[in-house]
Amino acid sequence: MTLNLCVLIPNRIIWDSEVKEIILSTTSGQIGVLPNHAPIATAVDIGILRIRLNENDQWFTVALIGGFARISNNEITVLGNDAEMSTDIDPQEAQQTFEIAEANFSRAEGEKQAIEFNLALRRARTRVEAVNGISY
Structure with a gap:
């Protein structure tokens, strides 16, 4: 038995085919989804979507x-704000972006800037994790 997975972002379809399993980062933690999963609707966090x-x-x-x-x-x-297949991410560019985001976050001044830089850092970290298949 399989699942039909469709991942959409505002400007294109990222994925639309049958899969065996997914692991999805939600705002309350990661969930694994296999065939016949209980129906749910959930907010998706910045993180990795693994597809088998x-x-x-x-x-x-x-x-x-x-x-x-x-x-x-x-x-x-999955209706995403943005998404990239790991195969479409340039590893060197992702690492450089992560290092810049990390430096910016460490120099944040004020709450607003800290929040903005934290989001940029989380996005950059997710792209590096996707390319390298690791978690920080």
Whole structure:
């Protein structure tokens, strides 16, 4: 049995096919979704979406930048604010962006700037994690 996964962002479809399993970062933690999962709707956090395909049990990684997900009747729809397949991310650019975001965050002045720089840092970290398949 499989799941139908559709990942959409405002300007394109990131993923639209059958999968065996996903691991999704929500605002209340990570959840694993297998066929016949209980119906839920949840907010998606900045984090990694891991997708396991039917053939060869191969895993794919998506850097997902927040949104919402709906799971019902083996259909998963993720409406993301932004997303990138790990294969589309330049590892050197992602690492440089992460280092800049980290430096900016350490120099943040005031609450507003700290919040903005923290979000930029979380986005950059997620892209690095997607490329390297690691978690900080």
